[in-house]
Amino acid sequence: MNRSDAADRLLAAAEKLYYARGIHAVGMDDVRAEAGVSLKLLYQLFPSKEHLVAAYLDARDEGWRGRLADHVAATGGSARDQLLAVFDWLGLWFAEPGFRGCAFINAFGELGGSAPLVIAVVRRHKGLFREYLLDLARGLDVPDPAGVAEQLLLLAEGAMTAAAVLPELRAARQAHRAAAALLDASLPSGPPADAGARRRATQSSSA
Amino acid sequence: MNRSDAADRLLAAAEKLYYARGIHAVGMDDVRAEAGVSLKLLYQLFPSKEHLVAAYLDARDEGWRGRLADHVAATGGSARDQLLAVFDWLGLWFAEPGFRGCAFINAFGELGGSAPLVIAVVRRHKGLFREYLLDLARGLDVPDPAGVAEQLLLLAEGAMTAAAVLPELRAARQAHRAAAALLDASLPSGPPADAGARRRATQSSSA
DNA sequence: TAGCGTAGAGAACGTTCGTTCTCGGCGGGG
DNA sequence: CCCCGCCGAGAACGAACGTTCTCTACGCTA
Secondary structure (H helix, E strand, O other): OOHHHHHHHHHHHHHHHHHOOOOOOOOOHHHHHHHHOEEEEEEEOOOHHHHHHHHHHHHHHHHHHHHHHHHHHHOOOOOHHHHHHHHHHHHHHHHHOOOOOHHHHHHHHHHHHOOOOHHHHHHHHHHHHHHHHHHHOOOOOOHHHHHHHHHHHHHHHHHHHHHHHHHOHHHHHHHHHHHHHHHHOOOOOOOOOOHHHHHHHHHHHOO | OOHHHHHHHHHHHHHHHHHHHHHOOOOOHHHHHHHOOOOHHHHOOOOHHHHHHHHHHHHHHHHHHHHHHHHHHHHHOOOOOOOOHHHHHHHHHHOOOOOOOOOOHHHHHHOOOOHHHHHHHHHHHHHHHHHHHHHHOOOOOOOOOHHHHHHHHHHHHHHHHHHHOOOOHHHHHHHHHHHHHHHHHOOOOOOOOOHHHHHHHHHOOOO
């Protein structure tokens, strides 16, 4: 087996097992067995569990942001539409079978104090997500796109944890409504002329 | 030593150690040593680690919600003021030394799949926080207090995780601004007359 | 074909941890 | 004063895990 193939299989196995069961509940031998790779090769490719976990999170970061950006780009529309499409995509993600919250928040809570490699990857991921929102927010005609991006980031983070802990809240829909309200309120000229109509329609459709 | 005193000391030790280092990084003997209690008595009071963790989270739930409610009640003012005071209190909490995010989210990420007692306590805590926000939101003159409460819940949850992972974002301040905007937008008659002035003042004071 | 480097399978090792057991001592009732 | 039961201290036990080591077999090269 090619070393690169083995690395791919190991990362796929790590993502499946770590995300589903948590990190400390999955042993190196579990990952090895799921990937069908020898322990020796595993340790040649990833010299410790922390390295494997960091690589898993790195791969997941790339995939997650890629799928989000693809969905948003496919939606098209104005900057406002694209920012709202972020929350549509969150709703699709939350509804996927096996959804267990944000892998990065989970990993941070699990390894918070004792895994600097992992902490760095988590921070990088959240920072890149924030930058992505900021890029979209720069397309708005608002005086403070960074503030809007950070407020939407808070909404998205809150939706992820709420969806994991209290699935019945339909967090993505509430986050979408809140995001629309924040976008309207952030316009220096006030909400667009039909904002009231849109708000009423959004509320009644969420009953 | 009284059994009730021993339980109190054990819960205090558990809170200090579990919150600071995470749950699986703290052994039963660490808690026993910190509390100055014998292992035998520990197991008489809490028959397993999972019971001890659940009891720790229950005690923390009570303390956390109590401190929040005290701060909000001491603030007084309108329902709107009290809801915003929730975010003021979050800012104070985030700034405390040793802040490491929400203990319940951390525990959920750490034990997500394998500790039903703990999951139940986490869900109860978040449910009670949501009910608290809902009680405050019922004092607003808005058509959908439940929606407002849930949107503010998302903001608060997002602020907690963002503050833990990216402290430099000053999440509480952004969450406060977003909450004010959401409250203005949720009024059926539109924002109060001075909402624009308040928004501008809030923005400039955050530079 | 002989020799060598390497890979795979899994045993082995050392550590940690949750939980239970043993032993020595202390206090309270006859 | 003596005996019995309980308690604290800590050893002990079994399991799990991260990591390394051993042994065997295979493929490549001359």
